[in-house]
C-alpha cells in the first residue's frame with residue numbers, strides 16, 4: 001500500500017497558519033541597535049553559554065584598530081585570534097567580497113567554481129605543488145587531513161590507523177580533531193572519544209620514537225603550538241617526525257591553522273626549516289575573517305580521496321575563496337610577511353627592554369607576529385583585563401602567559417603604543 005498524506009488546505013489570510021506566519025515575519029526582522037547591557041542580557045537568555053566572554057562588543061575595525069559603540073578606540077594585538085591577517089575591513093578584501101556577492105554567491109562542488117580553482121593554484125604554488133581541498137574551519141581541515149592520512153595509510157597496509165600528536169596541541173573541536181588535541185581537559189565529558197589517537201610530549205624525540213610503530217598512520221604537529229601559549233617545535237623533533245614517517249609509511253601532517261599564512265614571517269611556519277610535510281592544514285588567517293579552511297596534500301596522499309569519499313557543501317565557495325585570494329594579494333603587495341618578521345623582532349626587543357626594568361617575564365617566545373610571553377607571576381588575566389580597559393586587545397593563556405597575534409600590518413609605532421599600555425597596566429596591578 002502506498003503511503004498517502006492528507007494535504008492541508010492552503011492558508012488564507014484569516015487562518016491561524018497565516019497569523020503565525022505573520023508573527024515569525026516580525027521575529028525574523030532585524031532588531032534595533034542594542035547597547036552592551038542588552039547584548040549581555042539577551043545572550044545570557046538565548047545563547048548557549050559555551051564561551052566565557054568579556055563584556056565588550058566591537059562595532060568597527062580598520063587596520064589594527066577596533067572601536068566599541070561608545071567610540072572608544074582599541075589597538076588590536078589579537079586579530080580575532082590570528083584571523084585578521086591584513087587588517088580589519090581591508091578595502092581590497094571588502095571590495096572582492098562585495099563584487100563576488102553581487103555576481104554569484106553559491107553553486108555547488110558538483111560544478112567548477114572559478115575562484116576556488118584559482119585559490120587552489122595559488123596555494124599549490126605556495127606549497128611547492130600540493131593539491132588543495134577546501135572547507136570552512138580549522139577543525140574541518142584537520143578532520144579531512146586525518147581521514148585522508150588513514151585512508152592512504154590503510155591502502156598500503158590495512159593494519160594502520162594510529163595518529164600520534166603532541167600534548168598541549170590544539171587541532172579543533174570536532175571529534176577526530178578533538179581526539180588529536182592532546183589536552184585531556186577538552187575531552188572530559190565527551191567520551192567515548194574516537195579510537196586510535198596517542199600523544200607524546202612536544203620535542204621529546206625519544207617518546208616520539210617509542211610511540212611510532214607499524215600501526216602508525218600519521219603524526220600531526222603544529223610547527224608552533226598556538227592555543228596553549230606559543231610553543232615552537234624544535235628542528236630536531238620535526239626532523240625526527242619526518243624520518244619516522246618515512247621509515248614507517250606514515251603521513252606527516254603540519255597543522256598551520258594558526259602559525260601559517262605568513263604570520264611567522266614565511267608563508268608557512270615550517271618553511272623556516274627544510275622539512276616537507278605530506279599534508280598541511282590552514283584556516284584562521286586565510287580569509288581575513290571570512291570563514292575558510294584548506295587542506296594541502298602531496299599527490300600521493302591526495303589520491304586517497306576519490307569521488308564520494310569526502311566533501312563539504314560550503315567548502316571552496318565563491319565568497320570565501322574570493323576573500324582568500326584578495327587576502328593573499330594584499331599579503332604580497334603590502335609586504336606583510338616581511339613586516340611580520342621585522343615588527344615581530346622589534347616587539348621582542350621592546351618586551352626584553354621592559355623586562356630589564358621590571359623582571360616581569362620569564363620567557364619570550366617570538367615567531368614573527370606570533371608572540372607568547374610567560375610572566376613570573378600569575379597576573380596574565382588581570383593584565384589582559386587592565387590593558388583591555390586601557391585600549392589594548394590581546395589574550396591570556398592560563399594564569400601566566402600573554403598571547404599576541406596581531407594583524408600583520410602593525411607598525412613599530414603600534415608596538416610602542418602597546419608597550420606603553422602594558423607597562424602602565426602592569427605597574428598599576
Ligand SMILES: *Cc1c(COP(=O)(O)O)cnc(C)c1O
Pocket residue numbers: 136137138139140142170171172173222226227255256257258259283284
Ligand atoms: C584554531 C585552531 C584550530 C581549530 O580551528 P577552528 O576554525 O576553530 O575549527 C585548529 N588548529 C589550530 C592550530 C588552531 O589554532
